[in-house]
Amino acid sequence: MAIVFQKPAGLTDAPLHYCPGCTHGIVHRLAAQALDELDLTGRAVGVAPVGCAVFAYNYFNCDMIQAAHGRAPAVATGLKRANPDSIVFTYQGDGDLAAIGTAETVQSAARGENITILFINNAIYGMTGGQMAPTTLPEQVTQTSPYGRDVTHTGMPIKVCELLATLESPAYIERVSVDSVKNVKAAQKAITKAFRYQKEGRGFSFIEVVSTCPTNWGMSPGKSLEWLRENMLPYYPLGVYKDKFAGEVAKP
Amino acid sequence: MAEKVLMKGNEAIAEAAIRVGCRHYFGYPITPQTEIAAYMSKLMPRIGGTFLQAESEIAAINMVYGASAAGKRAMTSSSSPGISLKAEGISYLAACDLPAVVVNIQRCGPGLGGIQPSQADYFQAVKGGGHGDYRSIVLAPSGVQEMFDLTAQAFDLADEYRCVVILLSDGILGQMMEPVDISAVSDNSANWNKSWALTGTGGERKPNIVNSLWIVPEELEAMNLEREKRYRKIEANEARWEEFRTQDADIVVVAYGAAARVAKNAVQGAREAGLKAGLLRPITVWPFPKKRLEALADQAKAFVCAEMSLGQMIEDVELAIRCKKPVLLSARTGGMVPTPEEIMEKIKEAERGSC
Numbered sequence: 344m345a346i347v348f349q350k351p352a353g354l355t356d357a358p359l360h361y362c363p364g365c366t367h368g369i370v371h372r373l374a375a376q377a378l379d380e381l382d383l384t385g386r387a388v389g390v391a392p393v394g395c396a397v398f399a400y401n402y403f404n405c406d407m408i409q410a411a412h413g414r415a416p417a418v419a420t421g422l423k424r425a426n427p428d429s430i431v432f433t434y435q436g437d438g439d440l441a442a443i444g445t446a447e448t449v450q451s452a453a454r455g456e457n458i459t460i461l462f463i464n465n466a467i468y469g470m471t472g473g474q475m476a477p478t479t480l481p482e483q484v485t486q487t488s489p490y491g492r493d494v495t496h497t498g499m500p501i502k503v504c505e506l507l508a509t510l511e512s513p514a515y516i517e518r519v520s521v522d523s524v525k526n527v528k529a530a531q532k533a534i535t536k537a538f539r540y541q542k543e544g545r546g547f548s549f550i551e552v553v554s555t556c557p558t559n560w561g562m563s564p565g566k567s568l569e570w571l572r573e574n575m576l577p578y579y580p581l582g583v584y585k586d587k588f589a590g591e592v593a594k595p
Numbered sequence: 596m597a598e599k600v601l602m603k604g605n606e607a608i609a610e611a612a613i614r615v616g617c618r619h620y621f622g623y624p625i626t627p628q629t630e631i632a633a634y635m636s637k638l639m640p641r642i643g644g645t646f647l648q649a650e651s652e653i654a655a656i657n658m659v660y661g662a663s664a665a666g667k668r669a670m671t672s673s674s675s676p677g678i679s680l681k682a683e684g685i686s687y688l689a690a691c692d693l694p695a696v697v698v699n700i701q702r703c704g705p706g707l708g709g710i711q712p713s714q715a716d717y718f719q720a721v722k723g724g725g726h727g728d729y730r731s732i733v734l735a736p737s738g739v740q741e742m743f744d745l746t747a748q749a750f751d752l753a754d755e756y757r758c759v760v761i762l763l764s765d766g767i768l769g770q771m772m773e774p775v776d777i778s779a780v781s782d783n784s785a786n787w788n789k790s791w792a793l794t795g796t797g798g799e800r801k802p803n804i805v806n807s808l809w810i811v812p813e814e815l816e817a818m819n820l821e822r823e824k825r826y827r828k829i830e831a832n833e834a835r836w837e838e839f840r841t842q843d844a845d846i847v848v849v850a851y852g853a854a855a856r857v858a859k860n861a862v863q864g865a866r867e868a869g870l871k872a873g874l875l876r877p878i879t880v881w882p883f884p885k886k887r888l889e890a891l892a893d894q895a896k897a898f899v900c901a902e903m904s905l906g907q908m909i910e911d912v913e914l915a916i917r918c919k920k921p922v923l924l925s926a927r928t929g930g931m932v933p934t935p936e937e938i939m940e941k942i943k944e945a946e947r948g949s950c
Contacts, residue, residue: 417657
């Protein structure tokens, strides 16, 4: 019988610990599939963050390291500079990447490090139980914004792709989502392109994945996807924010 | 043949690191360790190495974490406030059994303190500094030649025991110039097979994982106890010190680093004044030369601990000799350097008190 669908070789058989309806599983699969497709899994070194994806080192079937909170891009820099042949990626949430690790995010982008960052933006701290994140939307209720995020008190959420796109060095910045089949396919394309750019030595690539957190949003998985479309996508528009090599054909 | 050059202590550190195969240096500017980064930035590009000025001390230590995990000899350097920022990263390196060399050219504190020399980071270096149950080997040079030699040895020790080795120096030693023989070291990095390194599986082995998260307490305790065995081995094998006129000494001065240079003058002065004084200079402050000190406690009438901090190493001296004999403190702080006369006064006081 022909196999029409199977788990990518880039993932291990460890059962995922994520909550039902969480989109981390989809993004893990997309990243692993991209590495497999480009024949890079054997060269890949992944950096797991602090946050819900901390156990990513158990799920990706490649060399993995766990980084201190926010420091994944610095760790990735050390790995890549020490072994330029490695394909180095970080997998980070919004608290890790856009709060405690803002400096590392911006500076690794400014250096044009030849690494790939996968940024999961679900507008909340997941693992610690649902606190306000730097990307939490105005009026959004979280454990530490129980009356809704008051932007006169906390300021407005950070749009990371837009911020990084002001820099000269990054090669490729795109925001995608995994809320629908169409968007999952687009996300797959973007992640594959990001890894391909790294393989070709083109420099810093950054994919933001607008995601859900049904558990901490207090919604069903289905309702979460609706909420994402109605609330997150207008504030975080999908699309390519920078592509220095747009239109160029792939390097051999 | 000996190859002698006149160098600053900071430059000697950088030269030694390069000579023993360190090709990855990550740092952030801070006085008084600046010459290390300047030297690295000049040499590394010429020899195919990496010098990277990080966005912070935090980023720098995490770059070291990455480069070391990739199997390469890596180092960072800073001075006191910067070392505080590196503390979390040092704890991660220890927890992941990654070798690394961290240089602290101490300045005075607390807070921003000042840029004058000090030894006030003793507790931080020797007792941990970061969170959790771990140790770092702490080497304490007291001259430019030793800055060079101990830096070279630091990389071997780090690879041998898979731990962080801290070179605990200070602004005096970092800035002063002395002739250094730079010929007597070699790159031994090939002696260690780093099969744990993250170099990609190549599709030929199971993934290597570098991680310090252990959710099950039984597992974490077992990991920590296993590492503790290695720490006991370090304590048994690696304690180093130097002695000066201790053979018949009634009063033993204990001092390390720059303070030991002053203390040696004080001991000489005391001898000229007819006092039987000697000096024990720890070269490793962790492991601390406690066995030798305990033995000296049977012979000496009293000890003087001379440090450029307000009584930090003295606790280790008292522990080592199990409080069998009095220990007097000769301390300066805030960037002040003791004079030989000050320490000599303490030697005299110790002599009087023990009569």
